[in-house]
Amino acid sequence: MAQFWKPGTEKPRLVEDEDGGVIFLSSSYSSSSSGYGYVSIEKQRQRLTVYKYRTAILYLVESHATTIVVGETGSGKTTQIPQFLKEAGWADSGRVIACTQPRRLAVQAVASRVAEEMGVKLGEEVGYTIRFEDISNPDLTRIKFLTDGVLLREMMDDPLLTKYSVIMVDEAHERSISTDIVLGLLKKIQKRRPELRLIISSATIEAKSMSNFFLSSKRRQALEGEELRPRLEPAILSVEVFSLGRGFNVQIHYVEDPVRDYVQAAVSTVLLINDKEPPGDILVFLTGQDDIDAAIKLLTEEARSNGKNSSGLIILPLYSGLTRAEQDLIFSPTPKGKRKVVISTNIAETSLTLEGIVYVVDSGFSKQRFYNPISDIENLVVAPISKASARQRAGRAGRLRPGMCYRLYTEEYFLNEMSVQGIPEIQRSNLVSCVIQLKALGIDNILGFDWPASPSPESMIRALEVLFSLGVLDDDAKLTSPVGFQVAEIPLEPMIAKMILSSNELGCSDEIIAIAAVLSIQSIWFSARGAQKELDEAKLRFAAAEGDHVTFLNIYKGFLQSGRSSKWCHKNFINYHAMKKVMEIREQLKRIALRLGIVLKSCETDMQLVRKAVTAGFFANACRLEAYSHGGMYKTIRGSQEVYIHPSSVLFRVNPKCVIYHSLVSTDRQYMRNVISIDPSWLTEVAPHFYQQQRHNPTIH
Numbered sequence: 165m166a167q168f169w170k171p172g173t174e175k176p177r178l179v180e181d182e183d184g185g186v187i188f189l190s191s192s193y194s195s196s197s198s199g200y201g202y203v204s205i206e207k208q209r210q211r212l213t214v215y216k217y218r219t220a221i222l223y224l225v226e227s228h229a230t231t232i233v234v235g236e237t238g239s240g241k242t243t244q245i246p247q248f249l250k251e252a253g254w255a256d257s258g259r260v261i262a263c264t265q266p267r268r269l270a271v272q273a274v275a276s277r278v279a280e281e282m283g284v285k286l287g288e289e290v291g292y293t294i295r296f297e298d299i300s301n302p303d304l305t306r307i308k309f310l311t312d313g314v315l316l317r318e319m320m321d322d323p324l325l326t327k328y329s330v331i332m333v334d335e336a337h338e339r340s341i342s343t344d345i346v347l348g349l350l351k352k353i354q355k356r357r358p359e360l361r362l363i364i365s366s367a368t369i370e371a372k373s374m375s376n377f378f379l380s381s382k383r384r385q386a387l388e389g390e391e392l393r394p395r396l397e398p399a400i401l402s403v404e405v406f407s408l409g410r411g412f413n414v415q416i417h418y419v420e421d422p423v424r425d426y427v428q429a430a431v432s433t434v435l436l437i438n439d440k441e442p443p444g445d446i447l448v449f450l451t452g453q454d455d456i457d458a459a460i461k462l463l464t465e466e467a468r469s470n471g472k473n474s475s476g477l478i479i480l481p482l483y484s485g486l487t488r489a490e491q492d493l494i495f496s497p498t499p500k501g502k503r504k505v506v507i508s509t510n511i512a513e514t515s516l517t518l519e520g521i522v523y524v525v526d527s528g529f530s531k532q533r534f535y536n537p538i539s540d541i542e543n544l545v546v547a548p549i550s551k552a553s554a555r556q557r558a559g560r561a562g563r564l565r566p567g568m569c570y571r572l573y574t575e576e577y578f579l580n581e582m583s584v585q586g587i588p589e590i591q592r593s594n595l596v597s598c599v600i601q602l603k604a605l606g607i608d609n610i611l612g613f614d615w616p617a618s619p620s621p622e623s624m625i626r627a628l629e630v631l632f633s634l635g636v637l638d639d640d641a642k643l644t645s646p647v648g649f650q651v652a653e654i655p656l657e658p659m660i661a662k663m664i665l666s667s668n669e670l671g672c673s674d675e676i677i678a679i680a681a682v683l684s685i686q687s688i689w690f691s692a693r694g695a696q697k698e699l700d701e702a703k704l705r706f707a708a709a710e711g712d713h714v715t716f717l718n719i720y721k722g723f724l725q726s727g728r729s730s731k732w733c734h735k736n737f738i739n740y741h742a743m744k745k746v747m748e749i750r751e752q753l754k755r756i757a758l759r760l761g762i763v764l765k766s767c768e769t770d771m772q773l774v775r776k777a778v779t780a781g782f783f784a785n786a787c788r789l790e791a792y793s794h795g796g797m798y799k800t801i802r803g804s805q806e807v808y809i810h811p812s813s814v815l816f817r818v819n820p821k822c823v824i825y826h827s828l829v830s831t832d833r834q835y836m837r838n839v840i841s842i843d844p845s846w847l848t849e850v851a852p853h854f855y856q857q858q859r860h861n862p863t864i865h
């Protein structure tokens with residue numbers, strides 16, 4: 165494997181915070197750097213390292229079924245390779261070049277950039293598709309960016325993905341569940357479509373193991389001892405020998421001693437950079453919205469009390485679920501004399517180029533999913549990142565000019581303790597959605613599926629159990645008809661899909677589809693920086709005694725009654741853009757529902773029906789109140805796990821006897837988010853196969 169990061173020769177440098185706060189030991193990594201200033205887009209393209217390998221890449225793609233491209237961040241893989249392929253004729257005769265990304269934001273950003281470079285209108289020759297947003301044209305689009313999840317959905321209509329000539333799976337090191345399923349399925353498709361070309365790309369991918377995965381054992385045996393005949397044999401050539409270099413130098417700084425509070429350390433570092441370093445925007449990596457909001461508050465306060473230069477800071481959050489308008493702020497040029505500070509989750513880790521970013525502050529943590537198949541609980545946990553992630557984060561600087569990355573962990577930790585790659589998501593997630601997707605694609609033997617990394621049998625069995633209890637799978641673990649096929653058709657988690665199907669029978673599909681649309685959005689509330697009291701008051705105006713789902717419905721109805729007014733949203737602390745998105749998603753879900761034969765019907769004021777429909781989808785998440793201590797302690801009925809109602813819920817401290825939650829978050833405790841109260845007798849009514857009545861209390865079968 166090529167070594168991309170070489171310790172520089174520069175002497176370590178101490179950068180000290182005046183208040184004795186964060187101290188950085190600076191070491192430098194060097195590579196091919198060049199000057200900067202205004203250059204035309206074409207010149208910028210030619211300056212990218214990948215440009216020098218254009219012919220080689222095209223040759224490899226021509227002569228190999230699969231090509232693995234390992235190239236440093238910013239070398240131009242994502243933006244350039246699809247263009248090279250198009251220029252070489254891979255998009256002729258109506259064929260399409262696909263490039264997948266694990267994240268929606270990256271898809272949108274990269275597609276915009278490539279359209280700009282090619283001088284075409286986004287949505288025509290260059291387009292993109294993410295869930296609930298298709299900016300592509302089946303007749304015109306020749307280069308299409310899409311999330312790997314959307315590519316999976318496309319396989320349901322076109323299992324061999326016939327319109328694509330080349331599929332580039334980018335940022336493969338991220339190993340999201342969808343990436344792994346896509347890789348397994350593409351390997352299958354290749355057998356049926358030898359003309360299909362695959363490119364697997366990343367800065368830090370384990371090229372050898374990926375190459376082994378694509379080289380089936382049979383072919384490996386056949387090739388052993390034989391001379392490789394690439395033109396005849398669809399072999400893999402890992403291009404690690406290329407060692408594509410970075411465009412600009414990024415200097416890495418480490419803290420001398422481990423930091424105790426990474427939010428505080430990140431804020432101190434931003435202020436330090438602002439005080440001591442030349443102009444340039446700052447990108448800070450924290451873990452989630454809570455951290456980010458805390459950091460913004462702290463930074464605003466400290467910058468204000470600090471006085472100097474603070475007015476020059478434009479502080480912006482970045483996490484998934486932001487609206488387009490909020491995202492646009494991140495990408496818009498920084499006004500002269502100002503410094504932008506973007507505080508982000510790992511959403512900005514791969515494939516993004518934020519033009520003004522010169523400094524990156526890396527907390528060393530991200531929120532990661534961890535699933536326990538024994539308790540059947542999936543949590544988002546703050547956990548240390550891998551070296552692969554750290555490199556991606558550093559790579560957000562140095563894209564248009566030299567940059568600096570401040571790591572809030574020690575160099576020793578980075579070198580000796582940080583894991584090289586993260587654990588593939590498939591090995592740490594609930595697999596319900598994954599299993600149903602494979603079933604819908606006709607993959608029945610899921611345990612025998614050719615995974616790049618096998619999921620645990622326990623997780624698989626758990627997922628099969630849940631799908632069975634939802635009535636999605638039959639005794640032979642095949643999709644039931646029509647429920648199983650219908651659930652698979654709805655692009656939402658199976659429990660929500662089941663809730664929608666049940667609402668049809670209960671006569672409340674109009675309400676449930678609106679609720680499902682709200683649940684698809686991260687948050688409909690306006691981030692209440694410094695105005696928590698006002699936000700709480702606004703929430704109270706809509707709060708429903710039944711719980712959060714009905715509260716969402718009240719907000720949705722209020723928005724409609726206001727004539728979809730932005731003023732109304734502003735007055736009520738509701739994010740107008742998020743509500744617009746809710747309306748869009750609702751329209752799409754309505755179309756899908758109609759296709760599935762669901763009749764749109766309102767239950768008017770009968771909220772019991774709404775609650776029953778929620779129960780029909782989420783019965784497995786039922787909890788019983790156990791004690792009033794600590795604001796109300798609940799236990800899950802199926803696993804006796806201790807859980808609490810999240811303070812953001814309207815049922816916080818209300819403590820109904822029996823509730824159902826939508827998801828869990830783990831901080832100091834397991835908190836239930838989006839909670840609704842139910843009558844426990846409904847559990848045996850809607851899921852008799854799952855619960856049985858025992859002394860007036862449902863228990864699990």
Ligand SMILES: Nc1ncnc2c1ncn2[C@@H]1O[C@H](COP(=O)(O)OP(=O)(O)OP(=O)(O)O)[C@@H](O)[C@H]1O
Pocket residue numbers: 212235236237238239240241242243244277366367411514515516517519559562563564
């Ligand atoms: N929106 C943009 N504005 C300006 N320059 C851009 C933009 N997008 C990309 N670039 C330029 O193109 C370079 C290559 O970007 P690209 O995303 O293709 O690299 P990559 O090798 O795929 O890196 P990564 O793995 O980090 O995504 C960037 O470093 C930057 O110089």
